[in-house]
Amino acid sequence: MNITHHMSAASVRGSDITQVTCFCLFFSTALDMDYKVVFTTLDTVCEDIISNMCAPSDMPYGAVATRLVTCMKEIQEHGRVLEPVVAGFISVFHHYDFDAQTPGNGYRTLVKVLQSCLFHIIHKGRYIASNCNSAFFRAEHNASEMEAYCNALCQLRALLHLAQQLLNDNVRGELYSLPHTDLSRQFVQEYSSMHKACFYGRCLGFQFSPALRPLLQTVVISMVSYGEMYGKQQPGLGMAALSLLTSAKYVIDPELRGAEFERITQNLDMHFWKSFWNLTESGLLTVGTGFSRMASSPVQVNVTLTLPPVTLHVPLAADPRLTTTVSPPVAHWGPGPVHVRLISCELREGQDSEELLSFSREDPPSISVSQLPWVQKQPLSPWLLIHFHGGGFVAQTSKSHENYLRMWSKELNVPIVSVDYSLSPEAPFPRALEECFYAYCWALQHCHLLGSTADRVCLAGDSAGGNLCITVSMKALSNGVRVPDGVMTAYPATLLTTDASPSRLLTLIDPFLPLGVLTKCVNAYAGTDWGTVHPTMGRHSVSSLRRNTAVLLSDLTQGASNWISSFLEPGRTSGPGSPTSTMRRTQSNVTLRTSPDVSAGHHRSHVGYPEGFQPLRSECQAFVSLTSCPIIRNPFVSPLLAPNNLLRGLPPVHIVASALDALLDDSVMFARKLRDMGQPVSLTVVEDLPHGFLSLSQLAKETEVASSVCVEELRKIFQQESLKCSAQRSNGTKHTCD
Known part of the structure; x- marks a missing residue:
């Protein structure tokens, strides 16, 4: 039984689109809707915003209006390309379910995530179209929100293209790439270079239940704050407390938070992840x-x-x-x-x-x-x-x-x-x-x-x-x-292999299971990550969190000083590996990276994307270690x-x-x-x-x-x-x- 059957949306007709859009936005019942209505509504909303922003008016935010027009045109283009792609998936993804009573597989999920993104864009777009002439309209904020979802839509388009390759190359009913194909390696290469920060900033957790989004934000802010301090001193209670002082900037700056989360998930080692996850054991990290x-x-x-x-x-x-x-x-x-x-x-x-x-x-x-x-x-x-x-x-x-x-x-x-x-x-x-x-x-x-x-x-x-x-x-x-x-x-x-599947493409956007972290866990379990084993190291790693009061006070004092200085001197770097002004790319810089000419010099993609399209690329490529150890294919693994x-x-x-x-x-x-x-x-x-x-x-x-x-x-x-x-x-x- 699929418990979601009891929460299905009715079919959509004409004037019901507003109510159904809001319903689906909050209850994620997108797959039962007529996808054509969704794309038609998206196109209409984009046209409304473009018309409003291009019409003569007394709006004092001309530069922001130009950004919004550019953004909505990009969203329109993505939507028009994606509509037939979604139609293709909908026609076949029932072949990959467990049975007719239990609809669920990675292809369905990718379409569901895409439609969740579209609902957010429609919801935000209608707000902008209705309120852009208001004296209280926050132009910069709303433009940044829409640009973030435009970037997310661009990356989802790339994921759906990768899923199409899986669908075409695999045997019908088979969700994982075949051993003799190179799709898994191509996906890892794409993951290493694709921009992911947009999914951890303003768009964080858009695909999940709304009730969980505040929790997700707390987890991500805690992680990036802890990650910024990691490596500057020995892990301890002082570092955990110090992280609280650095978290404010990640609350007020979603772009910085997303960029730092991307850096952490791509580059920090297993020591960091064990240290962070074990904070729940000590009671220091009480995310609920x-x-x-x-x-x-x-x-x-x-x-x-x-x-x-x-x-x-x-x-x-x-x-x-x-x-x-x-x-x-x-x-x-x-x-x-x-x-x-x-x-x-x-x-x-x-x-x-x-x-x-x-x-x-x-x-x-x-x-x-x-x-x-x-x-x-x-x-x-x-x-x-x-x-x-x-x-x-x-x-x-x-x-x-x-x-x-x-x-x-x-x-x-x-x-x-x-x-x-x-x-x-x-x-x-x-x-x-x-x-x-x-x-x-x-x-x-x-x-x-x-x-x-x-x-x-x-x-x-x-x-x-x-x-x-x-x-x-x-x-x-x-x-x-x-x-x-x-x-x-x-x-x-x-x-536990790194074989590609449609649901595993979600590791590009999932704050709980990023591919870089997943492969580190697999490598650790396979014994390919560390050369030394010791019977006591893993059991009581929380004991390393105990530090004396003098060191704690010293850490807090230094942390407060660094935190205040980061606001007084916004251009100053806070240390090696920490977020700097170079990580805070403007939206215009990100948009430039979608050009094939620009990205080609930075990353040569082995995926045959449609002509004129490339996903956004990160400033620095991630290193993802593929697990080649034969033990991963052991049936008891x-x-x-x-x-x-x-x-x-x-x-x-x-x-x-x-x-x-x-x-x-x-x-x-x-x-x-x-x-x-x-x-x-x-x-x-x-x-x-x-x-x-x-x-x-x-x-x-x-x-x-x-x-x-x-x-x-x-x-x-x-x-x-x-x-x-x-x-x-x-x-x-x-x-x-x-």
């Missing part, structure tokens, strides 16, 4: 995390455990009287413990036992009600949920995902074991897989300590964690041990490439994907592969949300609904539907249960 933890469901059990590296003897699935040995994780540095977190909304038998608490890493263990005599201990649950967190294999822990895990535990009334596997690049493949598989087998053997009989066991994870859910199930299958009763993966990464014999026998797989996720095609193709093999699989596609929406589940209504979709998939695996129906009937609630 503080509120989420306060608002999240309280639980009675929340304890971290350390599993010792001892050999397990696990019953064989075929004959439980026989056992097989499961060795502790050994990759890269030998046997070592595995860290997990136990979360339970209610205290259950075994969870306060001395045997379990002997594994605890805390003193005293944080089982909040074990000492309260009036709290009744619940019996063992028949269900057990084992969770692997996301974070690109390089960042985050169970603590980062605690907000929605608490809610899941309460909604499903189930104990949850979340595995804190070792992170790359210090612990590349297969260390994380070994630790997750070991934790899974340990949980099966010690389920009575975790408050469960393990009658039904489910694996759940998001992104990289979704990959681990699938590969742990494959490993259980190949080792002959019990496989879980079901797997729920949210936006999983099932193909990229399960989409697994042979059928490794996948046959997997438990039912429930995939929840986002239509605007760059990894959407990973979900669609993996679901189709399982279905074609006869394996039980379901795919749900939610709309208007970015990659990683589970971590945002309590920050917007849309993400809360998407998280509830995941809960319902888990409920199916645990076979709780009948219990839910019984409870609703006893409460007098009307509910239809299939």
